[in-house]
Amino acid sequence: xxxxxxxxxxxxxxxxxxxxxxxxxxxxxxxxxxxxxxxxxxxxxxxxxxxxxxxxxxxxxxxxxxxxxxxxxxxxxxxxxxxxxxxxxxxxxxxxxxxxxxxxxxxxxxxxxxxxxxxxxxxxxxxxxxxxxxxxxxxxxxxxxxxxxxxxxxxxxxxxxxxxxxxxxxxxxxxxxxxxxxxxxxxxxxxxxxxxxxxxxxxxxxxxxxxxxxxxxxxxxxxxxxxxxxxxxxxxxxxxxxxxxxxxxxxxxxxxxxx
Amino acid sequence: xxxxxxxxxxxxxxxxxxxxxxxxxxxxxxxxxxxxxxxxxxxxxxxxxxxxxxxxxxxxxxxxxxxxxxxxxxxxxxxxxxxxxxxxxxxxxxxxxxxxxxxxxxxxxxxxxxxxxxxxxxxxxxxxxxxxxxxxxxxxxxxxxxxxxxxxxxxxxxxxxxxxxxxxxxxxxxxxxxxxxxxxxxxxxxxxxxxxxxxxxxxxxxxxxxxxxxxxxxxxxxxxxxxxxxxxxxxxxxxxxxxxxxxxxxxxxxx
Amino acid sequence: xxxxxxxxxxxxxxxxxxxxxxxxxxxxxxxxxxxxxxxxxxxxxxxxxxxxxxxxxxxxxxxxxxxxxxxxxxxxxxxxxxxxxxxxxxxxxxxxxxxxxxxxxxxxxxxxxxxxxxxxxxxxxxxxxxxxxxxxxxxxxxxxxxxxxxxxxxxxxxxxxxxxxxxxxxxxxxxxxxxxxxxxxxxxxxxxxxxxxxxxxxxxxxxxxxxxxxxxxxxxxxxxxxxxxxxxxxxxxxxxxxxxxxxxxxxxxxxxxxxxxx
Numbered sequence: 197x198x199x200x201x202x203x204x205x206x207x208x209x210x211x212x213x214x215x216x217x218x219x220x221x222x223x224x225x226x227x228x229x230x231x232x233x234x235x236x237x238x239x240x241x242x243x244x245x246x247x248x249x250x251x252x253x254x255x256x257x258x259x260x261x262x263x264x265x266x267x268x269x270x271x272x273x274x275x276x277x278x279x280x281x282x283x284x285x286x287x288x289x290x291x292x293x294x295x296x297x298x299x300x301x302x303x304x305x306x307x308x309x310x311x312x313x314x315x316x317x318x319x320x321x322x323x324x325x326x327x328x329x330x331x332x333x334x335x336x337x338x339x340x341x342x343x344x345x346x347x348x349x350x351x352x353x354x355x356x357x358x359x360x361x362x363x364x365x366x367x368x369x370x371x372x373x374x375x376x377x378x379x380x381x382x383x384x385x386x387x388x389x390x391x392x393x394x395x396x397x398x399x400x401x402x403x404x405x406x407x408x409x410x411x412x413x414x415x416x417x418x419x420x421x422x423x424x425x426x427x428x429x430x431x432x433x434x435x436x437x438x439x440x441x442x443x444x445x446x447x448x449x450x451x452x453x454x455x
Numbered sequence: 456x457x458x459x460x461x462x463x464x465x466x467x468x469x470x471x472x473x474x475x476x477x478x479x480x481x482x483x484x485x486x487x488x489x490x491x492x493x494x495x496x497x498x499x500x501x502x503x504x505x506x507x508x509x510x511x512x513x514x515x516x517x518x519x520x521x522x523x524x525x526x527x528x529x530x531x532x533x534x535x536x537x538x539x540x541x542x543x544x545x546x547x548x549x550x551x552x553x554x555x556x557x558x559x560x561x562x563x564x565x566x567x568x569x570x571x572x573x574x575x576x577x578x579x580x581x582x583x584x585x586x587x588x589x590x591x592x593x594x595x596x597x598x599x600x601x602x603x604x605x606x607x608x609x610x611x612x613x614x615x616x617x618x619x620x621x622x623x624x625x626x627x628x629x630x631x632x633x634x635x636x637x638x639x640x641x642x643x644x645x646x647x648x649x650x651x652x653x654x655x656x657x658x659x660x661x662x663x664x665x666x667x668x669x670x671x672x673x674x675x676x677x678x679x680x681x682x683x684x685x686x687x688x689x690x691x692x693x694x695x696x697x698x699x700x701x702x703x704x705x706x707x708x709x710x
Numbered sequence: 711x712x713x714x715x716x717x718x719x720x721x722x723x724x725x726x727x728x729x730x731x732x733x734x735x736x737x738x739x740x741x742x743x744x745x746x747x748x749x750x751x752x753x754x755x756x757x758x759x760x761x762x763x764x765x766x767x768x769x770x771x772x773x774x775x776x777x778x779x780x781x782x783x784x785x786x787x788x789x790x791x792x793x794x795x796x797x798x799x800x801x802x803x804x805x806x807x808x809x810x811x812x813x814x815x816x817x818x819x820x821x822x823x824x825x826x827x828x829x830x831x832x833x834x835x836x837x838x839x840x841x842x843x844x845x846x847x848x849x850x851x852x853x854x855x856x857x858x859x860x861x862x863x864x865x866x867x868x869x870x871x872x873x874x875x876x877x878x879x880x881x882x883x884x885x886x887x888x889x890x891x892x893x894x895x896x897x898x899x900x901x902x903x904x905x906x907x908x909x910x911x912x913x914x915x916x917x918x919x920x921x922x923x924x925x926x927x928x929x930x931x932x933x934x935x936x937x938x939x940x941x942x943x944x945x946x947x948x949x950x951x952x953x954x955x956x957x958x959x960x961x962x963x964x965x966x967x968x969x970x971x972x
Binding site: 601603604606607608609610611612613614617622625626628700 | 763766767768785786787788790791792794796798800802803811812815816859863
């Protein structure tokens with residue numbers, strides 16, 4: 197009797213993680229590494245549970261999620277608007293595109309201290325930075341998406357008597373959606389990263405802060421537990437986006453991160 | 456002629472912003488913490504001449520580039536290996552896709568705690584961060600090597616090593632350069648953040664120092680410098696890329 | 711009686727595609743002597759390319775036997791030079807470098823490579839393009855480079871998968887003549903796949919008509935036209951007779967293949 201396909205597939209995918217976790221646990225148990233630096237998985241799990249129980253982790257996670265989500269949403273709106281503007285108007289493209297091409301390699305995070313000066317510490321600066329960082333990939337991809345719309349599609353629509361508005365809504369928007377989602381898939385991890393980074397640098401709330409604070413107090417199990425939470429959050433957000441993408445852009449097989 | 460107009464239009468918005476900024480400063484209407492562009496430029500030049508800028512910028516650059524090179528090498532090597540050998544792919548792919556969305560930078564405080572606050576920790580975290588885009592790009596690029604190319608190579612008697620180095624690798628080169636671009640930008644970002652958290656020299660340190668001493672002009676000098684670095688590094692990479700991919704894929708010329 | 715170079719008996723090949731089993735070839739027999747030029751014609755998707763891939767060692771045998779000099783084919787190798795339909799030139803190397811790729815893989819030194827490259831490039835008429843990249847060449851030129859590349863390491867057998875498929879009608883004829891000339895000089899064993907019946911008859915000693923999927927031999931035509939064949943052999947009556955016979959045989963299969971995909 198052979199093992200059924202889906203189970204076999206799952207085992208194949210998860211065995212490396214299991215192997216590593218086991219190795220890790222053995223390393224800490226057998227004292228190959230100091231127990232202080234690398235707490236055993238059990239300890240980490242315990243801290244994870246405790247943090248969830250007493251609401252600490254939950255609170256900080258929700259703060260991080262709020263900042264990530266809000267900043268990302270703003271960037272989504274802004275990116276779409278700018279992307280469309282650039283695609284539809286030559287003038288807009290000439291004005292804005294250089295900012296994107298030249299601004300791309302400049303680490304937006306370098307502006308964070310300046311933003312903090314303007315908006316003060318707290319969620320506002322973080323959201324502003326997330327907005328700045330994420331608007332790039334989204335706008336670029338939307339721009340490319342609208343530009344890529346096959347001229348013959350537009351011409352076909354026009355010869356069938358469609359108005360400009362109809363063409364916009366029924367042809368341009370759907371055709372550029374796959375590109376939008378590729379951009380979103382790139383932007384979402386960025387949003388999370390930027391949020392965590394700002395929290396590490398100088399916040400008093402959020403998962404980044406929690407990790408910093410725990411590490412500083414030598415509570416490595418707690419720090420690692422929070423790290424795990426970050427991983428889970430990042431993973432879930434990514435999956436959620438893939439799912440949403442699959443439903444909304446149902447005609448495309450899969451949204452790949454490399455275009 | 457059209458070229459010039461395009462250039463002009465492109466610079467319009469940023470230039471307007473700077474002019475407005477300068478104007479407001481001239482009118483003394485700027486908040487305390489926002490120095491005029493002319494003041495910033497002054498300070499920048501002063502630090503350049505005194506050599507101080509080199510000290511900090513050099514340190515930052517050293518960390519970023521070291522981490523970048525190390526991370527890239529590992530990412531490239533493992534990406535190729537995974538594309539060439541099924542067992543390696545089976546082992547790495549689940550791990551990488553699981554940990555990919557995790558901001559590696561979240562491990563920064565932990566790494567600092569383990570390895571101290573020195574350069575090693577920073578280089579480590581930079582290398583780990585850069586590893587990912589390089590691995591993903593190399594793996595993806597090598598994986599889509601056309602079947603016929605590999606068959607042609609085998610047909611001509613090429614051994615496995617030759618196939619990896621002379622077919623998979625060149626095939627993946629455009630994608631690898633994309634990964635390098637992302638990795639390079641990333642190395643500056645991570646370096647900057649790591650320095651902000653803790654360092655004794657470098658552009659990030661300069662900012663913390665500036666914040667502590669209310670020297671906002673210094674802060675902007677650091678910000679501007681890192682912006683310039685990021686930009687120049689990227690342009691250099693594009694030049695390198697163009698020479699590597701010459702004639703190879705004319706479409707890849709413009710990114 | 712010398713052993714045939716290639717011996718195929720009861721050959722079968724099936725694939726798994728989206729959970730279903732697709733039988734590409736079933737019960738295919740063929741014997742090829744050294745120095746023969748064999749052409750295979752058949753409807754699209756009938757398994758001709760698959761057969762060539764199996765001969766080349768890229769696909770495995772599902773059923774039956776496929777012998778080369780009496781031994782089963784296990785892996786690709788430079789003794790069976792393959793010319794792909796899509797050329798498969800390496801875009802990151804120049805024309806000259808592409809031509810010598812196989813030689814380099816076999817460890818020949820620079821000087822030898824250069825000499826052979828020069829000779830071949832002159833023969834295919836692309837000597838002045840030696841330092842250009844494939845992206846700068848037309849389809850016809852790329853195909854010539856692909857053929858030159860395969861000839862460079864002098865394989866014993868040539869496997870050609872619709873090599874002139876992407877060429878326009880004019881270039882096609884020229885290439886057919888050139889191939890004829892090359893084969894006349896070297897007398898290699900050639901397995902040549904094509905859609906074009908006239909092309910097959912012009913070039914081959916024997917034309918195998920493949921059935922629709924699952925593919926096997928429908929009929930074999932021995933072409934008794936004198937060699938060397940000038941291009942205007944195509945106007946001869948005997949040629950037209952062959953052509954009509956072949957088309958009659960093929961037509962049924964093409965229709966059958968159409969029905970399958972309908």
